[in-house]
Amino acid sequence: MRRVKGALAAAAAVLFSASVEAQTLKVVMHSDVKIVDPIWTTAYIVRNHGYMIYDTLLAVDDKLAVKPQMLESWKVSDDKLTYTFTLRDGLKFHDGAAVTAEDCIASIKRWASRDAMGQKLMGSVKSMTAVDPKTFTLVLNEPYGLVIESLGKPSSNVPFIMPKRVAETPGNTQITDFTGSGPFVFRRDLWRPGEKAVYDKFKDYKPRAEPPSALSGGKNVYLDRVEWVNIPDPQTAANALLTGEIDMIEQPLIELLPMFEKDKNIEIVDYNPLGSQYSLRFNVLHKPFDNARIRQAVLYALNQKDFLLAGINDPKYFKECKALFICGTPYATDKGFEDKLTSNFAKSKEILKQEGYDGTPVVLLYATDTNTGRLTPVAKSLLERGGFVVDMQAMDWQTVLSRRSRKEPLNAGGWSGFMTSWVSADLLDPIVSAFVGAACDKAAIGWPCDAKLEELRDAFAKTTDPAKRKEYAEAVQVRESEYPTLAHLGQFNIPVAKRTTVTGNLISPAPVFWNVRKAQ
Template sequence: MNVLNSRPRRLRAGLAAAVTAGVLLLAGCGGGAAPSANTAADAGPPVRGGNLIVAVPTDPQSLDMVANPGQVTAHIGNLLYEKLFEVDKEFAARPMLVETYETSSDRLTYTFELRKGVTFHDGSPLTAEDVVASLQRWLKSHVTGQQVAPDVVTLKAKGDDTVLLKLKEPRYPLIDELASPGAEIYAAKNLEGVPATGFTDKGAIGTGPYKLASWDIGRQVVLERYGNYKSRADQDWGGQAGAKQAYLDTITYKVVADQDALVNGLQTGQWQHAMPGNDQYTALKENASIVVGNVAGANQNVIIPNHAKGSKFADVRARQALNLLMDKPAMNAATGGGPDLTAAVGAMVSEDNPALYSTVGDEVYKQHDPAKAKELFAQAGVKAGDTVRIVTSNSYPQFAQWAVLLQDQLAQIDIKTKIDTYDFPTMLGTINKDPGGWDLTTLFFNAALTSPSQMPAVTLGAFNGSASPEIAALVREYNAVTSPVQAKEVMDKLQALVWEQLPVITLSQSRLYAAWSPELKGYDGFYRVFWNSWLKR
């Protein structure tokens, strides 16, 4: 799950795994519209030195991207750690710690040759054993890795610089999955005995262009340039791929929870970058002294029906009825930011990734027929006077607003509702504690995905009872394809099936945005990635 601007302290087990499936972070990729005030033409030559101050809404809690794949953790981790592959601004996987790789003719065996001379921040060399230890942990403990794990037969080191990975059957998106959050490479020695809650700050050692200098918990995290960083010589592919110049001496992530303080600090120059809430967007965009632009990826805003026995939505006709009843334009208005930030689409993946983006099912998404909805509810056994139980959170205002709007819309056809509102961690714990004690919940997920296996419609199956053999079969079919054309065809079929079975009901996609000082140059709108950015003097 990629929450807009913050991440609660600790997700509970179970739903936690499902919610973070797209994760972060992804911190995935793509790019928003590039603001004219920050184009290459007016940036001037890069300047080396200086401290960039970035306001973040919460302390990262952990810098372990497997145990805590929240947004702030992921954004800081992108500068500390690297993967075998990284995504560029087009979502394509590019080699990072891998120099070259080969795939056997049967597409079952991958041989990865590592780049030589790469070292961790403590000076120890990157080895194949580090890669194996990191990926074994990913396969066991990260949601994307858990999707891959059943296909893995062997993962082993061959000497210091070669990693062999053998599959049971071909997996078309494997390289893309290795470029997704959670697959970062850590030193094997720092993973020994690490608990499920993750390593401490002493384990936050990677191969990235910046290293951890200090961490004043609850106040700020400071990174400093890693002097022995070995950059790829490739061109800058954008996103998280290619050459990393590390122009800045230090990057300070300062915790600023209050939105008014966040905006005031931007205006007064206390910090040079922030990702404020949607309610601040219009005012910031009208401020000539601040640059505002979309950043990478999007969130998928969803209503999640409980498919479990005893839920009002166990019958697909009830889910179809809800889709027909929901006034999506009104609910999207509650999301904030207007049309610049909210896209009224039923897609499961951000359009920044054209390989996975699909508009199939939009005709179902756009349907609105309360009279037909009432008929379908009755056919599903949900009658006037029945009560629908909605569990939501006030940690993210739009969640609670969606719940109230659902309440109003259900009341129009004489169905009652009971809304239970909690802070976000308590909401997750309540749902996990009583899987049958709710009918609907409200969430959003990272839509910047690299594989269908990361879609909430797939990963939520065990959580809300929506696991489907038909969906699972299409994921396997996708994994078996051999070309982008075939992949797109299967993705279209998969999205059509999602809109037929409705494991989740999509409201919209929300674009993310950032606001920054005109002094920040070389920033391409990719979340909080600043290794090729500098401060104009």
């Protein structure tokens, strides 16, 4: 009898173990998680981490319409100067404390100190005041056309809600308390940078009643745990997916997709059909890119197709597009860039000669472990053919994230440029596009400083006239061709590769793991 009971217990233990394992989703993300403050950096892996453990007041649906999320409702005064926000019932932080209006105000302020769109919003804000624990007001100095859109910003930086004690950390200082308000809890005790990050279901999270849609609606969690496993070698990650050791790869190499397509247990799905855009970001603080005309020379030396071929390779997944604010959207235009991004090396060299370029090296940060890292040698080659001297310095992406925040001179650990990409949802207009902001020390990394760009962005933000907004957006793009803050290098899509046992993934500008199920 004891043997029978022992056998039954052992069988039950095996079944329990299998059940637990079935509720653990293992994913290879596009990068390792080493920085965990989604306000301190715009890096997408940190934004993705933010969506795991924090919630937002407002959120966009799959049509990019802004919906209430932590809010029950909001109302606007007749003079358009006072917004009153009311939180819904049952909101808790991971430590059990209720989410309050004071937490929201502190979180908005910290986000706005780092985010270009937030800075524009706060420039028109007279005050934010808690009325009671669930209600706060935002009062404007003058009508501002993008209040709701700003607080519902879907991507980097996202106005995530943190406890007041955490949100009072200065925006330029990384937080050390990771108490969240969202559907997953970050297991700091299990976090192994270089190996994995672990997120457990927050059992006290109260989802909205509506069906989920992109980043909005009911964030119902059906998994006990999500593990982001770091496997930097793409082929090793692919093999792990094929054998079932992992369940999903966020950004597989395009070259590996045909192999996945032959396996009946693997699905290839694009959950971000709006796609992304490659870019080269300039640091304007130091030579040679402190000179706008020399940055113009870069625009002549580069071309989009070479970067798209290097990063994506398959024309099915990319397109050349000179529209800074994304082809196929209301503000798409080629204005200002008709003769640029064509690898006109003679024109690049002509400008360098006119501006007295003295051979100061362009220090390019080269991330060796991401898709965008594949673009850096292309940039080096094209810039050299355009007359530049280039110093390409290799490191992993997490080191790039730390290094790019430094303002030191080039000979003291500084930098001139780096390759990155933005999801298109981050680039749809002059305000949401962080790299277009040119507010000097308050601007995003690279710190461009141009009064004309800021005047045009202010005009765009304050009007609600669609025709005027289109006019201002075009003027911003023309000014970008004169005072470049970045070089935009084409649009692309990278689908997810996942096992067929994984279902429920949402169409969204950012990968999210609520609504996801994993079958036995």
